[in-house]
Amino acid sequence: MKEFNQKVAVITGAGGGIGRELSLQLARQGCDLALADISEENVTETQRQAQQLGVKASIHLVDVGDAEAYQAFVAEVIDSHGKVNLLFNNAGITLQRSFENHSIEDWDLVLRVNLWGVIHGCKFFLPHLKAADEAHIVNLSSMAGFLGLPNQASYSSTKAAVRMLSETLATELARFNIGVTSVHPGAIATNMIRNTLDRADDQAKAKKTLETVEKMAMPVEKAASTILTAVNNKSFRVRIGKDSVLLDLLKRWMPVMLHKLIIHKMSGAKRAVAQS
Ligand SMILES: NC(=O)c1ccc[n+]([C@@H]2O[C@H](COP(=O)([O-])OP(=O)(O)OC[C@H]3O[C@@H](n4cnc5c(N)ncnc54)[C@H](O)[C@@H]3O)[C@@H](O)[C@H]2O)c1
Known part of the structure; x- marks a missing residue:
């Protein structure tokens, strides 16, 4: 998709991090936005900043893991914007816990947001993407989609599944002229890992990981612009950061x-x- 002007983009997890930055960069290019998040305060702030850039920006409070709520969200978006050209399945969470310390509830939570959230997006927006004159799906996987990282069993599993889902969709949806991009960021400077600290099973280890990640993290602006360039170029896959490429x-x-x-x-x- 060469132009975002006068298109409509749905962005989940738009209340912060990569989702907010994608929203603002799209707004600067004249793209209307449907912004979804579970945090009303944060998504309202994204809406405020986007509206200042002169685009229409609706907000939708939705847990992407909830199928019923997701379908209501799709209806709201169509009511408000009439069409959808771009879907960014961006909402995601992580947990820093060994497999042994992952409870079934932990698995359920991470699978719901990171995998079911993406499945719901692709499934429920598909008829509207097919109806659009130009359409593209962007799925946020991770470099953890290439490798099972220690203390990230649920996260790595969901990101690998998102990668495979994207591969299948890219082949199946090409005939409808719907592009698919699978995004594999390395460390990006957002609050995602910091937000997991209180739920980590080993605080000292989690703090150390956070320090390492923050030292090497790429600015979120660069990550978002790389994703949008990949959409412009209809790239099927984009690795973001030297860490992701190397891994x-x-x-x-x-x-x-x-x-x-x-x-x-x-x-x-x-x-x-x-020994200590
Ligand atoms: N930051 C990184 O280093 C990194 C690396 C690789 C992949 N990613 C992926 O990029 C995506 C965005 O990550 P980020 O770093 O911007 O995270 P973030 O924590 O900064 O933002 C995530 C947003 O998603 C929202 N959210 C959480 N659960 C939700 C739910 N159930 N329904 C709707 N919204 C929900 C949060 O409220 C938050 O606003 C995620 O899928 C993440 O896995 C991030």
């Missing part, structure tokens, strides 16, 4: 060795804790 390459060049290295690093850390 993808390592995983493909030396899949077994990479896992051995991670296991070695993890067991080294465990030994150090046992």
Whole structure:
């Protein structure tokens, strides 16, 4: 899609981070917005900033994991905007917990938001995307969609599933002229990981991860503009950040060795804790 002017974009998780930045960059290019989030305060702030840029921006309080609420949201968007050209399945959460410490409720929560949220978006907006003169779906996976990261079992599983869903959709929807982009960011400077701190099973480890991630994180503005360029170019896949590119390459060049290295690093850390 070359132009966003006079298009309508749906963005889930628009209350902060990548979702807010995508919304504002689209607004600067004249795109009307349907902004969805569970946080009324945060999504209202995104709406305020977008409206200042002169576009129409509706807000929708919806938990993307709730199928019934999602269908009501789709009806609201069509009522308000009449069409949908772009769907950004962006809302996502993570948890820093070992598999052993993941409860079934933890799994349920992460699967609902990160996987069912994307499935609901693709399923319930599909008839409207088919009806549009130009349409594109953007699914936020992660570099965790390339590799099962330690303490991220639910997150990595959902992001790998989103990657596969995007591959299937890209092949099935091409005949309707609907583009699909699978997005694989590395560390991006948002509050996503900071927000998980209080739910982490190992606070010290989680704080250390946060520090490392914050040191290397890419500014959210650059991440969002890279995603929009990928939509302009109809790219099927976009890796964001050197960390994501490197991990993808390592995983493909030396899949077994990479896992051995991670296991070695993890067991080294465990030994150090046992000796302290
Ligand atoms: N930040 C990173 O380093 C990073 C890396 C890789 C992938 N991603 C992915 O990018 C996407 C955006 O992440 P972010 O860093 O901007 O996160 P963020 O935490 O800054 O923002 C996520 C937004 O989603 C909203 N949200 C959470 N649960 C929701 C639900 N059930 N329904 C609707 N909205 C909900 C939150 O209120 C928040 O406004 C996510 O899918 C994430 O997995 C982020």
